[in-house]
Amino acid sequence: MNETQQALDERVIWQSFLDELGKTNHASDTLVGTVLSVIFVASVIGNALTTTVICSDRSMRTVTNYYIFNLAVSDLIVTFSILVELYYRYYEWNVYNTATSLMCKVQYFAVGLFWNNSTLTVTALAVERYLAIWYPLLVSSKPAWKRVLKIIVLLWIIATFEILLEMPTADLIVTTNASTPVS
Numbered sequence: 629m630n631e632t633q634q635a636l637d638e639r640v641i642w643q644s645f646l647d648e649l650g651k652t653n654h655a656s657d658t659l660v661g662t663v664l665s666v667i668f669v670a671s672v673i674g675n676a677l678t679t680t681v682i683c684s685d686r687s688m689r690t691v692t693n694y695y696i697f698n699l700a701v702s703d704l705i706v707t708f709s710i711l712v713e714l715y716y717r718y719y720e721w722n723v724y725n726t727a728t729s730l731m732c733k734v735q736y737f738a739v740g741l742f743w744n745n746s747t748l749t750v751t752a753l754a755v756e757r758y759l760a761i762w763y764p765l766l767v768s769s770k771p772a773w774k775r776v777l778k779i780i781v782l783l784w785i786i787a788t789f790e791i792l793l794e795m796p797t798a799d800l801i802v803t804t805n806a807s808t809p810v811s
Contacts, residue, residue, distance in 0.1 A: 661714060668710040675704035691760075694776045695753040698783070699746055706742035709735055736798050737791055744787035752779055 678700040682688045712735050756776075759766065 657717060661717060664710050664714055664717075668707055668714075671703060671707040671710075675700040675707065679704070689773070691756060691772045691776055692753065694773065694780065695749055695756065698780050699749045699753075702742045702745045702749065706739055706746070709739050733795070733798050737795060740791040740794060741787055744790045745783060748783040748787055749780075752783060 679697060682693050682697045682700075712731075756779075
């Protein structure tokens with residue numbers, strides 16, 4: 629068999645796979661939509677309450693709670709990407725244009741930034757707890773909020789640089805509606 633025929637056969641197989649993948653299953657769409665909606669509501673309520681309590685009660689302003697506050701803010705913002713996912717799931721964007729391309733890149737950047745920040749915050753919290761247990765005099769010698777504020781700002785800068793380094797890969801991935809033919 630020649631290479632042209634083999635390439636054509638592979639495209640036909642790939643197209644049939646995409647056709648099968650593109651079939652909608654209303655039961656799974658409903659289940660996924662319900663689960664995402666519950667996660668969205670729980671996340672908004674939980675993270676909003678966390679930030680409100682830490683801001684309003686002065687006794688809650690501890691080193692650990694500063695990190696938890698940063699984590700809650702980051703998680704609260706990334707939670708709103710669920711709305712975009714729900715929109716994509718229920719309203720197909722069949723037309724690929726500049727607006728949808730920009731929307732995909734903005735969502736990719738935002739989700740990546742806040743996930744990176746969440747991971748770095750949990751890591752910084754673990755290091756902070758380690759230092760507090762093993763070197764209590766070292767940690768207590770400086771004002772806590774100044775040190776933690778500097779660390780949190782540094783975490784945001786690192787998270788931003790991490791996602792900026794990944795942004796060129798956003799152009800490599802182009803998704804289309806599964807029902808459109810492969811050209």
